[in-house]
Amino acid sequence: MAENPSPDERVPIDELTPEEASRIIHSHRKVRYGTACWPCRQRKVKCDNKQPCENCVKREHPRLCSYKPNRSSTAKHSASAAPSEASVTNRKRTHSFSDSRPDESVRKVERQDSWPRTIASLDEPEPAGDRYLGQNSIPALLREQSSPINKGESVDIRQDMRSILGLDTSAPFPLMSAHHLQRMTQDISNELPSDREVMKLFRAYKEIPQPFWGFVMDIDDLESKLMVYLEDRSRSATNGVKSTKPVQASWLAILFAVLAVGSQYHESPYHIRTRDSQRYIQISFHFLRLGNFLLRPSFDSIQALLLTSFVLLNDMKAEASWALMGLTCRLAQSLGLHRTTPSDSRDSTPPNTQSKEMIRRRLWWSCVWHDTLTSLSFDR
Numbered sequence: 460m461a462e463n464p465s466p467d468e469r470v471p472i473d474e475l476t477p478e479e480a481s482r483i484i485h486s487h488r489k490v491r492y493g494t495a496c497w498p499c500r501q502r503k504v505k506c507d508n509k510q511p512c513e514n515c516v517k518r519e520h521p522r523l524c525s526y527k528p529n530r531s532s533t534a535k536h537s538a539s540a541a542p543s544e545a546s547v548t549n550r551k552r553t554h555s556f557s558d559s560r561p562d563e564s565v566r567k568v569e570r571q572d573s574w575p576r577t578i579a580s581l582d583e584p585e586p587a588g589d590r591y592l593g594q595n596s597i598p599a600l601l602r603e604q605s606s607p608i609n610k611g612e613s614v615d616i617r618q619d620m621r622s623i624l625g626l627d628t629s630a631p632f633p634l635m636s637a638h639h640l641q642r643m644t645q646d647i648s649n650e651l652p653s654d655r656e657v658m659k660l661f662r663a664y665k666e667i668p669q670p671f672w673g674f675v676m677d678i679d680d681l682e683s684k685l686m687v688y689l690e691d692r693s694r695s696a697t698n699g700v701k702s703t704k705p706v707q708a709s710w711l712a713i714l715f716a717v718l719a720v721g722s723q724y725h726e727s728p729y730h731i732r733t734r735d736s737q738r739y740i741q742i743s744f745h746f747l748r749l750g751n752f753l754l755r756p757s758f759d760s761i762q763a764l765l766l767t768s769f770v771l772l773n774d775m776k777a778e779a780s781w782a783l784m785g786l787t788c789r790l791a792q793s794l795g796l797h798r799t800t801p802s803d804s805r806d807s808t809p810p811n812t813q814s815k816e817m818i819r820r821r822l823w824w825s826c827v828w829h830d831t832l833t834s835l836s837f838d839r
Contacts, residue, residue, distance in 0.1 A: 496524045519653065647742050652718070654689050660721030660735075661685065667724045673825065674720075674765045675713065676758070676818045685714065708750035709759035715743035716766035723773050733774070740770045756790040761822060764790070768829060781833040788826045796823035 475483075495506035499514055506512050511524035652660075665678055675681055688706060719739035722732050743763055752760040764787040771780040791797065796819050 494526075496526050498523055643745055647745060652739075654693065657685070657689065657714075657718065660718045660725060660739075662721075663725040664717045664721035668720055668769075672769065673821075674769060675717065675762055676822055681713065681717070684710070688714075707759065708746045709752065709757050709763060712743045712746035712750065712752075712763035713759050713766070715739045715746065716763045716770070719743060719770045720766055720773075723770065736770060736774065740767055743767060752790070756793055758794070758818070758822065761787060761791050761794070761796075761826070765825060765829065768833075772833065777833060777836055781830075781837060781839070784826070784830040784833055788830050791823055791826045796820075796826070 494508060496508075496512050496515065498518070498520065499506035499512060502514075504514060506514065508526075510526075511521035515521050515524035661682070665682070669675060669678055684706075716739070719736045722735040722739060725732060727735075744767060747760055747763055747767075750757070750760060752764070764783065768780045768783045768787060771777075771783065799816070799820070
């Protein structure tokens with residue numbers, strides 16, 4: 460049986476005003492719900508409409524993947540909820556979506572609790588490598604011209620000149636304030652990757668680029684330290700006790716640079732590889748600044764800079780990679796990597812010393828090789 464038409468529909472079309480026609484159209488409009496799940500709608504990203512969807516699985520909150528959030532309660536309390544709908548919307552805009560994702564917010568808090576072990580390097584300067592000074596350097600020339608009295612008193616002018624040349628400085632990173640570095644570190648702690656993500660990208664790096672390029676001088680040592688770091692981080696988050704085994708900022712710079720390269724070689728969509736790689740290399744460079752790589756370079760910071768240059772090269776920023784490689788070679792020279800360690804007899808040298816010397820040489824030749832490669836691209 461057909462429904463009786465409403466009084467508005469019985470009015471001739473010629474007599475309808477535009478306002479009345481619009482009101483009739485809106486009265487017959489059906490209420491439609493979004494096709495994307497609730498988290499994807501809030502983040503305004505594409506949803507594959509699965510249960511749970513791929514985005515919710517990747518962000519580790521599949522239980523929040525719902526396509527009908529509070530629909531029953533909305534129907535029951537539609538009259539009382541209508542006046543406050545605008546205020547709720549505004550409140551959601553001002554607050555992050557983490558308020559409606561308790562599991563993820565708790566996870567972020569746990570990661571923050573395990574993070575201060577790395578922030579300690581802000582106040583405690585990292586141990587720098589031995590700085591190399593040539594025979595014709597200013598301190599060496601001044602020492603040769605010093606008076607016999609000063610020589611008899613064992614006054615080391617070469618050592619006194621180190622502070623003047625900026626070699627014995629304990630100053631913080633000169634191009635950014637400590638307060639800004641601290642704030643950036645806290646922001647990074649909110650976006651730490653999960654253990655699964657770390658191991659996935661680390662394996663991608665170890666299996667593909669490392670055998671061919673060899674940026675990390677001792678990949679097995681890095682992997683063993685990574686296992687200890689992840690276990691310690693998980694234990695600190697569970698027990699709520701800060702770790703007594705702090706790691707150096709330059710080591711974290713290597714780790715995140717490895718994750719950046721691993722992201723570029725992982726089997727993921729292009730936009731995801733690019734996004735993750737840029738994110739991790741920015742974190743890596745932050746830890747380089749935190750470790751004061753300009754004033755206190757080390758073997759770890761040199762390796763992290765090599766990886767950073769490689770990421771820029773893969774990201775079609777060859778000239779930036781070339782410029783950064785020049786800085787990397789200079790810092791490597793400041794550690795004396797370009798010079799062999801003098802020894803009376805190689806046969807009498809301890810095996811441990813020979814191994815360190817081999818690592819020094821490999822690191823230096825890696826710098827020279829990649830600097831030559833990028834220079835040939837520009838004929839410079």
